[in-house]
Amino acid sequence: MGKTLTEKVLGRKAGKDVQAGEVITVSPDTILSHDNSAAIIQEFRKLGVKKVKAPGKIVIVLDHIVPASEEKYAQNHKSIREFVAEQGIPHFFDINAGICHQVLPEQGFALPGKVIVGSDSHTPSYGALGAFATGIGRTETACTWATDEIWLRVPETMRIDLSGLFRAGVFAKDLSLKLIGDHGAEMANYKAVEFAGSAAGDLSVGARLTLANMSAEMGAKNGYFAPDAKTLKWLEGRARGPFVAASSDPDARFESILAYDLGALEPQVACPHTVDNVKPVTAVAGKPVDQVLIGTCTNGRLEDLEAAAAIFKGRKVHSSVRVLVIPASWEVYREALKSGALAVLADAGCVILNSGCGPCLGAHEGIMAAGEVCLSTSNRNFRGRMGHRDSEIYLASPATAAATAVAGKIADPREFA
Amino acid sequence: MSQGKVWKYGDNVNTDVIFPGRYTYQIMPPEEMAKHALEDLDPEFAAGARPGDVVVAGKNFGCGSSREQAAACLRGTGVQAVVARSFARIYFRNAINLGLAVLQCDEAVDALEKGDAVDLDLSRGEIRSAKGTFRFLPLPESVIGILEAGGLLEYTRKKLAKE
Numbered sequence: 001m002g003k004t005l006t007e008k009v010l011g012r013k014a015g016k017d018v019q020a021g022e023v024i025t026v027s028p029d030t031i032l033s034h035d036n037s038a039a040i041i042q043e044f045r046k047l048g049v050k051k052v053k054a055p056g057k058i059v060i061v062l063d064h065i066v067p068a069s070e071e072k073y074a075q076n077h078k079s080i081r082e083f084v085a086e087q088g089i090p091h092f093f094d095i096n097a098g099i100c101h102q103v104l105p106e107q108g109f110a111l112p113g114k115v116i117v118g119s120d121s122h123t124p125s126y127g128a129l130g131a132f133a134t135g136i137g138r139t140e141t142a143c144t145w146a147t148d149e150i151w152l153r154v155p156e157t158m159r160i161d162l163s164g165l166f167r168a169g170v171f172a173k174d175l176s177l178k179l180i181g182d183h184g185a186e187m188a189n190y191k192a193v194e195f196a197g198s199a200a201g202d203l204s205v206g207a208r209l210t211l212a213n214m215s216a217e218m219g220a221k222n223g224y225f226a227p228d229a230k231t232l233k234w235l236e237g238r239a240r241g242p243f244v245a246a247s248s249d250p251d252a253r254f255e256s257i258l259a260y261d262l263g264a265l266e267p268q269v270a271c272p273h274t275v276d277n278v279k280p281v282t283a284v285a286g287k288p289v290d291q292v293l294i295g296t297c298t299n300g301r302l303e304d305l306e307a308a309a310a311i312f313k314g315r316k317v318h319s320s321v322r323v324l325v326i327p328a329s330w331e332v333y334r335e336a337l338k339s340g341a342l343a344v345l346a347d348a349g350c351v352i353l354n355s356g357c358g359p360c361l362g363a364h365e366g367i368m369a370a371g372e373v374c375l376s377t378s379n380r381n382f383r384g385r386m387g388h389r390d391s392e393i394y395l396a397s398p399a400t401a402a403a404t405a406v407a408g409k410i411a412d413p414r415e416f417a
Numbered sequence: 418m419s420q421g422k423v424w425k426y427g428d429n430v431n432t433d434v435i436f437p438g439r440y441t442y443q444i445m446p447p448e449e450m451a452k453h454a455l456e457d458l459d460p461e462f463a464a465g466a467r468p469g470d471v472v473v474a475g476k477n478f479g480c481g482s483s484r485e486q487a488a489a490c491l492r493g494t495g496v497q498a499v500v501a502r503s504f505a506r507i508y509f510r511n512a513i514n515l516g517l518a519v520l521q522c523d524e525a526v527d528a529l530e531k532g533d534a535v536d537l538d539l540s541r542g543e544i545r546s547a548k549g550t551f552r553f554l555p556l557p558e559s560v561i562g563i564l565e566a567g568g569l570l571e572y573t574r575k576k577l578a579k580e
Contacts, residue, residue, distance in 0.1 A: 039444050047574050065442055072443055121483040121507055137485040137511035143573040185429055186477035190506045219480060221506055274429055361438040361482075382433035382481060384457040389437075 002249025004157045005224060006192040009132040009246050013115050020156040020253065027148050030109050031057050032118030033141055034100050035064035038076035040119060041083050043142035052087050053148040059109055060084060061093040061100035066356040069364040098329025098355035101125040101213060101297035105205075106331050108238035112227035112245035117141070117150055122297050122379065124215050127224030128208035129231055130245055134222050155221045156255040157248070158188050161197035164263035169414035171307065172207035173299055173377065173397035175260065176214035177268035181278025183258075189219035191255065194248060199262050200225055205234040206301040213298050217275045217379055267413055269375075270395035273383040281400055281412045288320070291374040292405040293386075294350070294398050295326030296360045299377035304328075304398040305336045309344040311402035311416045317349035318408030324366045325350045326358040350405070362386045368393075375404045421469030421497060423546075424455075424462060425531040428475035432508070434458035435479065435487040450486050451493030468495025471537060471544070473529045475501065478519075479508025488512040497537050500525050500544065500553065513560045514569035520544075522553035 003011070004020070011018040013026040033040055037060050044052070052058060060080060068074035077095075084092040097103045101122050104110045112130030116123065119141040126133035136150065144150050160179065166172075180187065193215045195208070203211070208225045215223025225231070226247035267281040294300070294308050305327060317323045325345050327333040333355055336342045342352060359366035360378040368374055368387030373394070376386070381393035396404070399413035406416065434457040436450065455462040472491065478501035479487060488511045491499065498518035512519040518539055528548045529535065536545040544551045566572035 035442055042444065043570060046570055047577060049577055076442065076444070119483060121481065123483075135483045135507050137483055137488075137507060137514055139485060139514045139569050140510065143569050146577060147573060185480055186503060186505070189477060189503060219477065219505055274431075276429075361441070362433075363439060363442055367439075380431075380433070380481060382431045384437050384439075385433045387439075389457040 001253060002251035004192065004248045004252045005130070005194065005226060005246050006132055006155060006157060006222060009113055009115060010152065010154050012113070012244070018154050020154050022154045023151055024154060025149050025151050026115055028117045028144065028150060029057065029114040030059055030116040031141065031144050032059050032061070032100055032104060032116065032120065032123060034061050034120060035076060036119055036138055037080045037083070040138045040142045040145070041079060043139050044145055047142065047146045049146050052145040055087050055089045057148070058089050058145060059091040059104060060089060061097055061103050062095050063099045063356045064361065065363050066095035066354065096330055098332065099297045099300065099357055102301065102328035102332065105129060105209065106238065106329060108235065108240040111235065111239055111243040112231060113243050117144060122213050122216050124220060124223045125209055125213040125297060127215070127222050128205060128212040129235065130224060130227030132222050135216065155190055155192040157192040157194055159194045159196050159254040159257045161257060161259045162195060162199035162262060163197050163259070164199055164261040165202065166262045166265065168417055169399055170265050170267055171397040171399060172203060172210040174265055174268045175262065176211055177270050177278045177395065178265055179260070180214070180217055180276045181268065181270070185217060185274060185276040186219040188215065191220055193218060193220045193223040195223070195225050201228055201230065204303060205230060206303045209301065210298055214379060267397060267400050269400065269410065270381055272381055272392040272394065275379070275381060275395065281396065281410065284394070284410050285412055287410040288373065289375045289404055289409060290321065290372040291366060291368065292321055292323045292401050293359060293366065293374060293376040293378060294323065294401050295328060295358055296378040297328060298379045299398050300326055300328030300332065302332050302335045302339065304377065305332070305341045305345065306339065308398045308402035309341040311399060311406065311413060312348035312350070313344050315348060315406045317405050320408045321405050323350040323405045324358060325352045327355050330355050359386050375401055375410060377401050420534065420536050421467065421471055423529045423531060423533040423535055424459070424466065424470060424472050425529065426458065426472065426474040429477045429480055430458065430474050432479060432481035432484050432487040436484060436490045438482070441484050441486060447489050447493035450490035454490040454494050463494065466494040466496060470496050471535055472496055472499045473526055474499065475526060476503045478504050480505035483507045485511045485515060488515045488517050492517045502526050513563055516564060516568035520553040522551050525551035525553070
């Protein structure tokens with residue numbers, strides 16, 4: 001019996017042959033945290049040890065509330081900077097880097113065959129590059145800092161075979177929403193999700209990051225693509241050190257297999273207040289919106305901003321809508337400056353904000369009032385997430401977001417080609 | 418064994434309604450977090466919950482973010498356990514790591530309604546009520562040591578002290 005990528009990567013770390021269902025203890029390659037490091041530090045202090053065990057494995061990225069919007073957040077950031085200096089943590093990214101899930105790939109930490117744990121639920125994003133990456137809580141992050149060890153149950157794997165090509169106006173985000181809409185928000189609870197099939201190799205690294213990111217909304221422990229030539233090319237000049245890539249054997253055991261034809265998809269929208277409340281855009285077109293958010297760890301990459309710019313070019317943001325654009329990182333920001341995408345967005349009337357999580361988690365930069373409606377390229381539309389409990393969030397692709405911004409109401413991007 | 422009453426909710430109770438994101442980057446003690454528990458789902462819960470109460474819900478309880486406050490705030494109210502058809506995986510880990518019992522039992526979810534009085538017996542693996550006695554799936558052995566120590570922090574502290 002062959003092995004899945006997850007079994008191979010975790011087995012190599014555990015130093016033995018492992019299979020789904022087994023509980024193992026491993027020493028991770030990278031331990032990610034962000035602004036919540038302030039709370040993790042408090043837990044770490046309770047453990048009775050002075051030093052983190054492996055400072056070189058810890059990566060801290062300030063991204064959730066950057067720059068600090070209030071004194072208490074400023075204090076959190078300060079305590080993190082002091083801890084980084086005290087512990088000699090070499091990989092610290094301050095407010096001028098971007099969202100952790102974009103920064104770790106760009107900075108060459110997210111590599112094929114690596115085991116990455118992070119105190120953020122969208123940590124599975126790094127599976128886009130063939131890593132095993134999963135989210136953990138604050139307490140276990142603190143304990144992993146101290147011990148350099150974590151227990152993991154080797155997950156069963158669901159494979160999603162992709163074929164065909166996206167038609168114009170349809171993107172990886174639409175596929176992710178379609179999957180979650182069809183199978184529910186716990187479709188892959190506790191499991192690994194492998195994106196495979198003839199079309200997987202055609203998808204850009206950005207599209208793979210979107211899908212691996214959204215595997216968190218399927219309940220997955222990790223979501224991934226087998227590393228290929230495209231992965232290796234993207235990593236050129238980025239990878240920090242060597243890595244050993246792995247892929248699933250042809251006779252590996254998959255708990256279930258789904259098949260999707262990309263060519264049969266149309267733009268999708270997740271309606272309030274769950275990510276699996278998904279409808280084709282045509283079914284919700286015409287719904288007026290107050291705010292549009294283009295960005296986040298799901299859809300704030302260069303290709304996302306360019307997809308939006310293609311629609312905004314020569315058009316204006318509707319007078320009743322506020323549009324917030326947040327490049328996922330400062331690398332993306334600089335690339336989008338050079339490509340001209342940001343100029344198009346600014347000319348159209350979008351507000352371009354600093355790289356970070358922005359209002360996605362409802363802490364700053366575009367909080368919603370009661371009764372307001374936002375269409376967002378982010379990953380969650382739970383009640384109250386972006387502000388008042390009686391505000392509403394619709395999720396869609398950057399192209400649908402741009403079309404909606406121009407129309408002032410939810411709109412089909414295929415009508416703006 | 419402990420006694421309490423049931424708070425009943427549906428499927429996919431997510432971490433944003435258990436503990437809203439607008440509070441997540443403020444560091445607060447569990448008793449303060451408890452005041453916001455389930456704020457956006459059931460505004461009556463935080464004031465009405467008493468030690469020993471049990472939250473009963475459908476599938477995928479705790480889906481969404483990795484925020485530990487979603488487990489800590491319930492523990493802060495004195496809630497003994499969450500009984501659900503299934504849990505989102507990070508929530509399951511977080512709850513155990515914080516010493517909050519997370520129990521899977523379809524029969525209890527089918528039968529129990531808001532306000533029902535229940536006795537929870539973790540050692541015997543039973544939930545007793547006027548509607549019957551329900552047995553829940555035993556927790557994996559790998560996590561029992563953590564629960565027995567009172568959570569991962571205490572478990573790790575003891576382990577590090579030995580080294």
